[in-house]
Structures are given as structure tokens and as C-alpha cells.
Amino acid sequence: MPKRLTKGFFNRSVHEVAPDLIGATLLVDGVGGRLVEVEAYHHTDPAAHSFGGPSARNAVMFGPPGYAYVYRSYGLHWCLNFVCEPKGSASAVLIRALEPNEGLPAMRRRRGLTDERLLCSGPGRLCEALRVTGAHNGLPLNAPPFELFARQGEVEIVAGPRIGITKAADRPWRYGERGSRFLSKPFPAAAKSGA
């Protein structure tokens, strides 16, 4: 039986939490699967929403770790983040893709697709499949509708540049499972492994 992730798990550097999330299981109302792609955003990072200081949108990032930060992207998609580090650090991990395992019929229905590979391979797609919306912003990750379980066994992790940003685009803070076919995009050939 996998171990549930506690708030302590998130009370560490985003650069430790992000790779540790690869292979972990995320369920929202029982629907979800194994995380295969995340990105780290640190408060000292110009690409982070928290970089410019607190605002109504990013307030949750400035709160304690172990909570969901959900924001609207491009006016039409939702993106899910996990707040990390001690309160006030305003750092978070963006959940970019997962391998669908639980609740496939619900995900297919919500996405209007049957291709498993496209159900959750991107932050906006994942939120649509798991029905994550602004209503989840600020909710604790250790209570319903969220369920998080630590990974079991070994996972080969690769790191590379983050996607869709222009500021600090060179920082290799995107983490993923090597070779997963559920990634939103493949990683560049250069690779480092871990865990």
C-alpha cells in the first residue's frame, strides 16, 4: 500500500519536491494517475507568479506548504500547482502531466477524447480531465477531494528547460519520467537520471 504524502513532504525546497513528485500518484475525487512531468517555480525566479510580490491571484503561494494553487492560464485553461517550502517562500511546483490510471471513463468524457495519451499530457489538459478549477485554489492537498501517494519503486528522472516561458527560460527546472509517452513534450536528448 503506498504512503500518503503529508504536509512535511512539501515543506522542503521546490528543487527537492519536484523530482520526488515524479512517479507519485495524484487523484482528485478518485480520478487521476501517476505524475510524469512537473516544473519548479521559486520565488526568486523571474518566471514565477510570486516574483513580483503578493497579489490576489498568487496569495496562496505565499501561504503554508501543502496547498493547491490554481490559476487561469491564457484566460481559458486552469493550471494546478503544489505550494512548497516554509510559509512565505512563495514557491510551487506546476503539475504538467500524468499517466491516467484511475477514472478513465470520466476523463475521456470530460476531455471529449478517447486517446489515453492526450488525456492529461499538459497542464490545461490535466486540469480538464481531473476537473480542477479555481474552486480548488487554496485547498489542502492532504484532504478530499485530493489524494496523493508517494511513488513506489525506482523511477528514472530527467531534467530540462521549462516550457512556455520567456523569462529565465534557460533554467532546467522541468522534471519528468524518462521515456514516458504521457509527457506534454519530449525532453531534449541531454539527460540526467536520479531516484
Add this chain to the structure above:
DNA sequence: TGCCCGATTAACT
């Protein structure tokens, strides 16, 4: 107050 642009996606040419 107005304008530009973004941690995106799907449907085009």
C-alpha cells in the same frame, strides 16, 4: 483607463 502579454490548446494552412 488602455494596452500588451502570458507557466495553453486545438484547429487551421
Add this chain to the structure above:
DNA sequence: GTTAATCGGGCAA
């Protein structure tokens, strides 16, 4: 490869 959809934040005026 390019572009529309769609809207809130941040900054200039």
C-alpha cells in the same frame, strides 16, 4: 508553422 479563443495582472499614459 500559424492563429484564434479569452481574460486578468502589470505597467504606461
